Amino acid sequence: MKLVNTLLAAVACAVVVGCVSQQSHERALQDYEKSQESTIAEIERLQQAVEEKQTEVMQLQETKTALEHTVEVQDQIKEEQLAAVQQEVEDLYTQIRKLGNTPETASLPDPLFGGEPVDFHDLRAALTKIRSGLDGQIGRVSHLREENRLLEKELSALEARLKEVERLKHELEMVRKARELQEAQLAKVKYEVLTVGEEIDRITKALEANFGKSLVVTQHHDRLVLTMLGQVLFESGEADLTPLGLKIMKQVGKVLASLPGKSIQVEGHTDNHRIYGQLQKQYPTNWELSTARATTVLRYLIEQTGMEPNQFSATGYADRRPVMTNETEEGRAQNRRVEIVLYPERVVQDNETVATLAP
Structure with missing residues (x-):
């Protein structure tokens, strides 16, 4: 897995819907093979x-x-x-x-x-x-x-x-x-790189037609990340899916069900606004709200797709992992999101915990 991480790190990039091509994956593979020449020479x-x-x-x-x-x-x-x-x-x-x-x-x-x-x-x-x-x-x-x-x-x-x-x-x-062993792994990685590229292209094509920029697919090292804005999936301060959120999740579930052998982690994120009033009785802090939203998405995917529960985990990060500044409304809107992270193997956690509060 370490070798796969190293290879995919060489081809890591943020891939917005429809922007990843087979040619870019082949070029990344060629770059990786060049980087291996010095290692092979040393072994010889x-x-x-x-x-x-x-x-x-x-x-x-x-x-x-x-x-x-x-x-x-x-x-x-x-x-x-x-x-x-x-x-x-x-x-x-x-x-x-x-x-x-x-x-x-x-x-x-x-x-x-x-x-x-x-x-x-x-x-x-x-x-x-x-x-x-x-x-x-x-x-x-x-x-x-x-x-x-x-x-x-x-x-x-x-x-x-x-x-x-x-x-x-x-x-x-x-x-x-x-x-x-390295040569055998390299052959395996070549296949996996091509497979990952094909998966990105297929997922983006399957989702872009219906949801446009409401859903973004990116690749980070060995992971595929599906990012959905919180205001699309949930009402403010709520953890129940909106009608549009249900529609999005139904389509996402179909795509995930077609990808066997994946570990899937659902991550909930919020902005840095504190929770006030009556809502605090249900969600005292953003930790509870982000975890509740991640768990809602996880339960929907399991119940509606029939996928194995042990493929999933859910985590709430509150406002600890922003992607933009929380000083502007636009930035806060980008930070309120749910991410579905796909791993080629189960590396999220070793136990069978389905929902956790991330510290």
């Missing part, structure tokens, strides 16, 4: 972004897989090297313990030198060499640990980026679906 740009992000996701997933494999290999190497180093350390400590009770001048069979007897000083030199190699191994293990830590950090950042890309993909998918 977002759709292109979806495709680019999908490619990026594939690349990131490949990178993630490669990093995970690298981390696994590095972990395996680290464990193997650590095991080798630990074994060398244990061997070294074993040799040291054996040497602890051996005089420096003794010659011992040393497995590190193929089982041949060696001098203790030669064995000490070999031990120094082993320690140097051990220090190198420990350094390499530390370097592998640091590389592993950086890889894990990079992997965590990659996973966070993947989550963000997935979120963006989801949002862009919603945009794509919204575009499809």
